[in-house]
Amino acid sequence: MIRKIWGMARNDLAVWLRSPAAIAAALLPGLGMGLLVAVLTSSVGQQPVALVVQGKGRLSNRMAKIIRADGDAYLINDMAPAEAERAVGEQRVAAIIVVPENFDEAVAFGSAAVDLYLNNVDIDLADDIRRSVTRSAAEFDAPQLGLLGELHGPSKGILLPNPFRVAVAEHDLRETNVSFLQYQVIPIVVLIIISIGLLSTGLLTARDFERGTAKIMVLSPAGHLPLVLGRLLGCTLITIALVTPLVAFGFLTRYIPYCAEESGAHSWLKLIFSGPCAWMLSVPSWTHALALIALLLAVTLTTVGLGTLLGIAIRDERLVTMVGLNGAAYLFFLGGGFTTVAFLPDWIQAASRFVPTSYAIEGLRQALFYPDLVGFQQDLLVLSGCATLSSALASVLLARAWSRA
């Protein structure tokens, strides 16, 4: 029995390895998304702005210093007024912040202004800049309204009076040093597993019907059960074989010198390496590593089962590719890939609880980023349930479909 299962699995592996187009079909969308994360990360948070300081006094300098100090919000370019105007026209900067000539005198009268000339091309970008400049202007009168004040002011028992009469005592929920990049890589891992699992199994199953090899399966003396189990094992091995090097690479990218934040490398070099560097996974403890393997296996089995069902239902390679790619994209986005589920309308939030990828993404983040495994049990339980259900259903339906082929 085991030899028959293994024989079928080996055959599927061999067929798959001789199908570069199918391998590309499974890998490219996920890798494309990975590249997207790298590009997205380099553009998140900071906006290029021109700073024009026309005031010459002490207070103008202080205002300019506050703006320059907010490196999290702006990429500041000091410019003369004419150059700044040109830069806005050529889209080299998104806004011009002007500390006007009469700033010092106006402060004395309580009517000083920091002028913001804003390219309000879309509301997300415009609001980011509005918030940042408002905060910088407020810091002049109320230093504790700056980021340091929010984090280390009233929340640490240090409250300075300010003219706005309200201060912020910020308490962060988590002790974490996870970057935006690392945070976003997790859904990509899940997307790659889904794509490979769905498409590899779906295409192999559909191919059997398209090429008539399903009839040979029926006539085989090996019997249905070993062949069905062999198919599921083979596709699981295909997924593992393609995902393992990618995950291993994720653990090794930290050794690429250009990936360090303070590497001092040229921006072009950083950009070239942003793809591989984006693929940086934290090395977990052995308990977390075991949890991680269990979770990845459960996701793989779930998608292999779903892929088999897809192949049985559609029986056409091109359609399987289209449905698989569409399905993987929906599972990815509804599960929390690139979206934060909390922001979505209530009905989508409710729907996402029925999407297995949401548990996979949550579980992977928990296993890789946090010292405890809070909620992991539930994630693994749900995914194991999905894996069992989809594999069982796939086995029964595949055996039936072959016998009717």
Added chain:
Amino acid sequence: MIWARVLLASAALELAHLRRNRSFVALTALAAVSFLVMVSLFGLTGSYAPVALINRDGGPYAQRLIEALAGAHHSFALKYMSADQAVIALRSGRLVGIITIPAGFSADIERGATVPIDVQIDNINVDLTSDVQRALPAAIVAFGRRHNFPGLRVQMVEHDVLPNDTGYIPYLVVSALGLDAMVIAGILGALATAREFERRTVKLLRLSPASASAVLAGKLTIAGTLATGALAITVLAIMLIYGVVPVSSWATLFTLCACAAIFTCFGAWLGAMLKRTLAAVPLLFGLVMPLYIDSGALEPTRFDGEPIWRIAHLSPIYYAVGALEWAYHGIRVTPEPVYVDLLVLAAIAVASVALTLGRLSKGGVR
């Protein structure tokens, strides 16, 4: 005359092929709508962070602060709930933060004291955390300004370059049209040429005395027309479901037709290069998202830095988004003029057709 007849015959044949592949065509159109939906989902995360508000004061100043929070540059979607419910929601990822206005807030403000408001943030994602951290001072400033508290010396005065802000989702869905054009038209174009290699009919094309350009033109006309139809459905969805109407209908129509034609040619070249639909479709899916993001889809690309902007010039979607945002919203998202964007797209189409003809006449056959 003969050229035109060959074109018509080729178009009729392509239409017959596509009729037999209705499911594939329907799934391609579905992919376009899917991208639109997904981009919208992403857009929803750009503003209105769900934050619980616990008002332990209930006084007039607390009410004003709440109004200021609600009006702070589309930053917060305030949710009213008990403290216990809020903590549960925060820990389960359904909230980004909890803002607590303490008891006695109004009285303390009235007597001129500075009151700290407690803010708990789920800082799992640095982008969301930064948005909240920046929005809180903006709300506090609005609160202080509204009451003309003494001691306020500096304020931000805004001068917008454009008369109106374009909403994030309206901006994103229009740029998604560029993405859709590449996916739909690209796949249909690729299907038209890859099929010739898959079925080995490319040999017949080479032996035929008919002009290859006429045959290709016929195929691409049908693929492009179908792609335009699918794009029209997407535009209708944008207008009816999202309520986003183009500022110039004719410019939008022209740009969409141009995008459909150009990406059909591009797809045809890809199909002729790869010779397999199964390879071309995932390649397009894989390419399209990174190309889309690096194309001014979320904001003008140049704001992402010079290297990214320069690389963006390699992406046809960069030029398509530039033309589409101009036609639909009347905004410029590329430093290059719109006619340059359209000219580059036309050049891509011409080059694609030339390369496709080359592949059809000389490339190896499986």
